[in-house]
Amino acid sequence: MEKFVRKGTEITAPVPMAPPATTGLGGFEVPSSKGVLRPDASKLNVGVLHLVPSLEVFPLLADPKTYEPNTIDLSDHGELEYWFTVLSEHLSDLVDKAVASEGGTDDAKRRGDAFARAFSAHLASSLNVIIVALCSAGL
Incomplete structure (x- = not known):
């Protein structure tokens, strides 16, 4: 998690970059992507390991309203x-x-x-x- 840099309400995260002529499995290099941290009180942010699970929608879903998650019946x-x-x-x-x-x-x-x-x-x-x-x- 130390790869992520938090500044105010923005988070800068390294972007996986693949060197030319590889299988696509590259390391984390520049450039970095920037995103805005969620302003609400949920504290649900990408790149953060939440030790207490929440039932919130993942913030990077393209269209959360049409997302239908696979469900697991943990009572089974x-x-x-x-x-x-x-x-x-x-x-x-x-x-x-x-x-x-x-x-x-x-x-x-x-x-x-x-x-x-x-x-x-x-x-x-x-x-x-x-x-x-x-x-x-x-x-």
Whole structure:
């Protein structure tokens, strides 16, 4: 998250750039894109890991009114277990790719490890909340 620079109500984020004649998998280089942070009290912004989930619309949807999300029935124990397993098992691959895209530096590894810890804790916390809610509802 340290790649993002916040100035007042604007956020500057690096844009993925692919060097010519590559597969398209490039690093983060200049130019940077600028966007305006949401002025409302939601604090939902791109490039920010929200440790407390919200039910707000993703701010970069082209047309939020026509967006129809895939829904997962987390009251179905099979679906719940499947998706939490998928997210947990692929976290290390995601972190490895992110660290590699940042040049594999010690700083990139530190940030990748920090993300992995935060995301794992978020998954565990979410799973516990869902299980308690399901038990309370008698499901």
